[in-house]
Amino acid sequence: MKSNDPTDLVQVPELDGSIYLDPEIFDLEMQRIFERTWLYAAHVSELPNVGDFKTFDVGREPIILVRGEDGKLSAYLNRCRHRAATVCQDECGNARRFQCVYHGWIYRTDGTLVSITDADGYPADIDQSALSLQRVPRVGTVHGFVFVSLAEEGPTLEEHLGGVAAYLKYFNDLAPDGTIRVFEGVQKTAYDGNWKLAMENGTDSYHPAYLHRTVLPPDFKGSYHGEDSLGRVGGVDGHGILDMRDYPPIVPGGPPESAMYLSVFPNLVVLRSQIRQIIPVSVDRTVICTWAVWLDGLDEEQNVQRLRIHENAFGAAGLVAADDYEAFHRITDGLRAQSAPTLLISRGAHREVDDDGGRWASITDETPTRALYESWSRWMGR
Amino acid sequence: MDGSVTAVVNLEERLAVTDLLHREARLLDAADFAAWLELYAPDATYWIPSGLPPHDYRRKMSIVYDDHSAMQGRVERLASKFAFAQAPPSRTVRVLSNIEVEQRDGGGYIARCVYVTHELRMHRERVLPARATYDLIDVGTGLLFGHKRLDLLASNEPLEEIGFIL
Numbered sequence: 001m002k003s004n005d006p007t008d009l010v011q012v013p014e015l016d017g018s019i020y021l022d023p024e025i026f027d028l029e030m031q032r033i034f035e036r037t038w039l040y041a042a043h044v045s046e047l048p049n050v051g052d053f054k055t056f057d058v059g060r061e062p063i064i065l066v067r068g069e070d071g072k073l074s075a076y077l078n079r080c081r082h083r084a085a086t087v088c089q090d091e092c093g094n095a096r097r098f099q100c101v102y103h104g105w106i107y108r109t110d111g112t113l114v115s116i117t118d119a120d121g122y123p124a125d126i127d128q129s130a131l132s133l134q135r136v137p138r139v140g141t142v143h144g145f146v147f148v149s150l151a152e153e154g155p156t157l158e159e160h161l162g163g164v165a166a167y168l169k170y171f172n173d174l175a176p177d178g179t180i181r182v183f184e185g186v187q188k189t190a191y192d193g194n195w196k197l198a199m200e201n202g203t204d205s206y207h208p209a210y211l212h213r214t215v216l217p218p219d220f221k222g223s224y225h226g227e228d229s230l231g232r233v234g235g236v237d238g239h240g241i242l243d244m245r246d247y248p249p250i251v252p253g254g255p256p257e258s259a260m261y262l263s264v265f266p267n268l269v270v271l272r273s274q275i276r277q278i279i280p281v282s283v284d285r286t287v288i289c290t291w292a293v294w295l296d297g298l299d300e301e302q303n304v305q306r307l308r309i310h311e312n313a314f315g316a317a318g319l320v321a322a323d324d325y326e327a328f329h330r331i332t333d334g335l336r337a338q339s340a341p342t343l344l345i346s347r348g349a350h351r352e353v354d355d356d357g358g359r360w361a362s363i364t365d366e367t368p369t370r371a372l373y374e375s376w377s378r379w380m381g382r
Numbered sequence: 383m384d385g386s387v388t389a390v391v392n393l394e395e396r397l398a399v400t401d402l403l404h405r406e407a408r409l410l411d412a413a414d415f416a417a418w419l420e421l422y423a424p425d426a427t428y429w430i431p432s433g434l435p436p437h438d439y440r441r442k443m444s445i446v447y448d449d450h451s452a453m454q455g456r457v458e459r460l461a462s463k464f465a466f467a468q469a470p471p472s473r474t475v476r477v478l479s480n481i482e483v484e485q486r487d488g489g490g491y492i493a494r495c496v497y498v499t500h501e502l503r504m505h506r507e508r509v510l511p512a513r514a515t516y517d518l519i520d521v522g523t524g525l526l527f528g529h530k531r532l533d534l535l536a537s538n539e540p541l542e543e544i545g546f547i548l
Contacts, residue, residue: 185433185443190540211466214459287540292443304440308447312455316541317430317446317548319459322467325543329504 001025007381010373013346013366017335020194026283033266033379034059038140038147038160040268040277041065043291045144045181046092047073051109054092057279058150063136064088064098065148068110075136075148076111087133098133107133143168144180145268145275162237163357164264171258171270176297182275183307187290187315191325193332195267195280196372198288201324202269202276203240203261203368205233206347211327215319217252231259233348235371236358238378239264242271242368251309255302256295263368265375273306274314284332290314345369391483391491399483399491399518402525407476407497415457415547423519423526426450430532430548445537446548456547467545472503474546478514490528491518497532499548510548511535 001024002016003009009016009025019025039058042065046054053066055078062078064087078086080100087098087107097114098107104117111133116122138149140157142165147157158165172180191197201207208216234241240263247259250272261271269276279287292310294303313320348365361367391399402421409418422428430446431437439447448456459465481495497514500507517529532548534541 183443184438184441187432187443187445188538188540190542192542214462214464290443300440307440307443308449308452311444311447312452315432315443315445317544319456322543322545323465326467326469326545 001028005381007377010377010380012370012373013344013349014342015345015373017338017341017343020196020332020335021283021338023283026194026280028380029280030059032382033376034280035061036149036151036154036382037266037379038138038149038155038157039266040145040264040275041075041139041148042146043144043180043182043275043293044073044141044146045179046291047146049094051094051096052092053088053090053095053109055086055088055090058136058148061150062086063148064133065139065146066095066109069108070110073139073141073146074110075139076107076133077136079134080105081113081131081133111135143172161264162239164236164239164241164262167236167241167260167262168264168270170260171262171293174256174258175295177295179296181294181296182291183294187311189288189290189316189321189325190281191286191288191328192284193286193328194283195278195286196376197328197331198276198278198286199240199263199266199269199372200369201328202263202271203233203242204366205231205242205244205261206364206366207327209364211323212320214323215313216250217248231363232360233363233365233367234356234358234360235367235374236356238371238375240368240371241358242363244363254309255298255305257306257309263372265372266379272313273310286328345373391485395485395491396483398525399493400481402518402527403478403481403493403495403514403516406527407478410547411474411476413460413471413474413546415460418547419453419457421527422450422453422530423521423528424450426453426526426528426530428453428530430534431537433538445534445541445544453547460547465545467543470503472501472546474502475500486517490520491525492516493518501546508542510544512548 002018006028009019042054047067050067050069053064055064063075064078065075068074078088080087082105085100085102087100106115108114113128113131136148137152140147145168230247231244242261244259257272263269267278273293275291277289281287292307345366348361352359352361359367406421428448432443432445477498479496484492486492493516495514497512499510512532512534515531516527518525519528
């Protein structure tokens with residue numbers, strides 16, 4: 001590492017390029033951010049019934065999120081207490097039990113060990129209750145968004161989200177009936193580049209008029225720049241916000257979409273008709289899972305239209321996303337020129353104003369990115 | 383689709399169908415997207431499902447579900463010089479094999495094949511194996527595609543950008 005203190009590498013508005021390239025920084029990010037703070041895990045609509053589960057990694061640890069017989073969501077390490085094999089291989093599904101295939105130990109969906117194969121090999125008074133699947137300390141839900149934390153202690157979910165919770169509610173309340181659901185299925189994409197590029201991108205509104213010019217309406221750029229710009233960007237409690245609610249729709253005459261874009265540190269992006277989970281794989285490899293969202297109370301045709309508009313723009317073959325991934329690849333390539341080590345996130349810093357519990361600036365400014373690095377520095381410095 | 387099969391096709395029909403499949407692959411390899419689109423009927427659809435079966439394009443996320451106007455949009459974008467994900471463009475070679483052709487109720491044909499796309503871009507080569515299914519419509523003057531579906535081997539895996547038309 002270039003410095004013993006990683007926060008030395010983020011001197012806003014300058015970022016040292018090594019934060020995107022150094023495997024030691026990545027390991028520290030896993031320890032200090034992903035294995036401690038609150039991570040987006042699922043939308044409640046993915047697990048509506050008792051026994052519904054999904055598996056994924058939190059930081060570097062495989063976990064199972066499951067709706068138990070008590071109707072509540074809990075999470076467990078996906079690791080048999082005997083010899084560490086995973087006890088669930090499916091990405092999602094419904095289960096009454098999780099069984100390790102190596103020696104056949106069986107666990108309930110509340111994590112308790114119910115069966116040790118040939119138990120007479122252990123003392124009769126063995127304490128099975130001490131051999132439950134290890135529980136993930138904290139699981140919380142805010143406006144349908146489910147988060148988990150591997151840390152016993154730390155900020156509560158409400159403290160972590162701060163003012164951004166109100167905007168998650170806004171996203172949910174776009175549904176006429178007040179509830180949203182994710183469509184079945186997920187788009188999985190990957191790029192060779194650091195996870196932070198995807199988080200920054202979610203609320204960077206400096207790039208679309210250039211990078212995405214092939215898919216924006218012709219009058220888009222006109223209302224995008226200058227004193228008369230509609231909308232604004234903000235940093236609220238270490239998360240990025242792009243507010244285009246009074247902006248002309250990207251697809252004229254289309255169904256309702258959220259014009260409030262959110263980058264919720266460290267792994268959630270919410271915008272238009274979608275929820276994105278950013279999954280760091282290594283310092284230069286990232287996976288993104290994207291779900292499209294159904295609005296309850298909106299008619300089926302309009303919901304399907306939302307899905308079509310989403311697919312056309314996002315996913316591996318999406319006309320918007322393909323160019324974003326291209327930009328990430330070019331950044332990763334350019335970062336190799338380490339003789340000029342810094343990146344600049346200064347845009348609009350001179351014109352920020354305090355409002356609504358955050359700092360706000362003009363629509364193309366980099367205030368959201370600066371907010372994400374406030375969070376990064378806070379967690380990396382601990 | 384299996385239920386709609388009524389008769390085995392004759393050799394001439396089979397040749398006409400396989401010719402069209404091969405022509406499409408050649409036009410895509412040549413990045414002649416405007417000519418490619420002319421092989422599609424005005425109400426054609428083009429589908430790449432995401433995840434594992436069962437698939438339902440109205441209830442489940444897809445990688446691509448284009449109607450003709452969305453296909454047209456892709457073609458125009460690729461012609462625009464601002465499709466940065468294709469600057470420089472991918473070079474591709476498609477291999478079609480295991481071709482089966484059946485007649486379908488109400489005229490036209492169903493074709494199935496193995497559809498392997500080799501892509502070279504930015505000095506990196508990748509292979510995208512798929513199973514393809516086509517509906518072909520006889521419009522009197524010849525055959526047009528009414529529907530194309532690609533079931534990627536990696537449909538449930540994280541995919542890197544696909545900036546060209548697969």
